[in-house]
Amino acid sequence: MSTFSFSAERFSGLNPGRSNTFTINCSGFHRHGVDPAVFQTIFNQKDFRPVINYSIPTQVNISFTLSAILDVIWTNPFISWDPEKCGAISKLTVTTENLWLPDIFIVESMDVDQTPEGLSAYVTNDGHIVYNKPMRVTSICSLYIFYFPFDQQNCTLTFSSFLYTVENMLLGMEKEVWETADTSRDIVRTQGEWELLGINKATPKMSVGSSLFDQIMFYVAIRRRPSLYVINLLVPSSFLISIDALSFYLPAESENRAPFKITLLLGYNVFLLMMNKLLPASGTPLISVYFALCLSLMVVSLLETIFITYLLHMASTQPSPMPPWLYSLLFHCTSPGKCCPVALWNENTGPGLMSTHLPGLKEPGQLVGKELGSREAELNGGSGLTSTQLADLWVQFSHMMDTFLFRLYLIFLASSIITVIILWNT
Structure with missing residues (x-):
């Protein structure tokens, strides 16, 4: 061995x-x-x-x-x-x-x-x-x-x-x-x-x-x-804000627009609570700013609907005299050749409003082309406007404001999204 x-x-x-x-x-x-x-x-x-x-x-x-x-x-x-x-x-x-x-x-x-x-x-x-x-x-x-x-x-x-x-x-x-x-x-x-x-x-x-x-x-x-976060965060958020923008095409006189927007707002808050665990625990990332912008736009959209609903309700119950400057602005915007958004009024005003809420409502073309009296006449007083005609003016103003605010909403939404995308690309 x-x-x-x-x-x-x-x-x-x-x-x-x-x-x-x-x-x-x-x-x-x-x-x-x-x-x-x-x-x-x-x-x-x-x-x-x-x-x-x-x-x-x-x-x-x-x-x-x-x-x-x-x-x-x-x-x-x-x-x-x-x-x-x-x-x-x-x-x-x-x-x-x-x-x-x-x-x-x-x-x-x-x-x-x-x-x-x-x-x-x-x-x-x-x-x-x-x-x-x-x-x-x-x-x-x-x-x-x-x-x-x-x-x-x-x-x-x-x-x-x-x-x-x-x-x-x-x-x-x-x-x-x-x-x-x-x-x-x-x-x-x-x-x-x-x-x-x-x-x-x-x-x-x-x-x-x-x-x-x-x-x-x-x-x-x-x-x-980023694929996990794009699918679970950005895509659902984009869908919800897009549906909120499309909800503006619901008739302003309809009683469904405001509840629909409230439902979307609640759904978006639930979505943020569920997806909060995917976000960083500290700091303020750009995606959180994006979510805050979307939530703010939904709130502004709801406030705009409440404002338009209030104007239509006022026109259908007891319309107050329209201030001269507001009447002049409305008359200026609805004059032929002006580019103010009054086409939506024709689309959104249905037979239900004509027969139930605003009896005797005239077509906006007839209202605009009509001589409304001398310049110094007072509305609902010296002008000779009836309550129905005054209600027509407030309804037309409500639809004009609805379309105007909707376009502002789209401009702000598009500019915000483009800004966020540019920042992400840098």
Whole structure:
């Protein structure tokens, strides 16, 4: 039976300039497996940084992916063996409890390290150690959510050491940045609501008092996938505000316009309450401004309907004398060749209003073309207008105002939506 032994030069202290060679005699590994006792002397040194000359810093290379896997690679000069004498074994797995581990941490991390216990690391015959550290990181990232859900964010991940300064440990990259970005992009593409745009790096030194620490900063650019929010937020909101605009085509004399608008307003409030959980918890994104505009327009639309309903009710019950300036404005707008909106009156005035509410109502053309007396005559007094004719004037004024306010509503709605879209595109 073969015996296994660990041969190394004993040393007292690790003095600068002393050169020691540690070679593991692993004959028999190919037949009987690895003998832990062979590595025990090295494992006993795990509390110290594994270097022969303490004036030389340990080079630690890192790589990571956004799937929360951190690769840490360094060299332990105390570990080496000849693969030809060890059954062509060039790599072993060793539990991390037996190894010195660099204290690499993420500066922006907010939670306690949740790395599972009992992990192992790969150790190669030339002393290279590769430690794959799966971890979940909740990091601090300043989000600018004004353009939500069409926003692009830039987050920073800074890798550094708590204990070792630049005299003891230097950080480097195991892979090129573009390789890390490509690997992370393939993973991020299949999960989550974010799309990875790119990763850049910088290597500034961090000064803490008189100590200088090495660090690597990664700038991660990500963009939100907006499809979820467009389908669940923008599309329903756009439908509701469009229906509210179309409700203006309901006859002003109809008793259904105001209740219909109230129902839409209540439905929009319920929609906002249900979808509130999809909005960012802090800040005021542009989409919230859009929702506030839509809600305000619905309220203004309801107030306009209440105003027109009041005018029609006044005309059908006891019409008050029309002020001279208002009569002059109405006469001016309804004169031939003027572009005032009186066509809607012809469409919306139905037989029900003619027979029930306003008996004897005349066609607007007849009313406009008729001589209404001298300029100095007083309305409903010296002009000789009957109550029916005065009611006709108020009805015509009500429909003119209804169409005018409807056009203002459309102009403000279109300009608001166009402004929001332009801001989102920028």
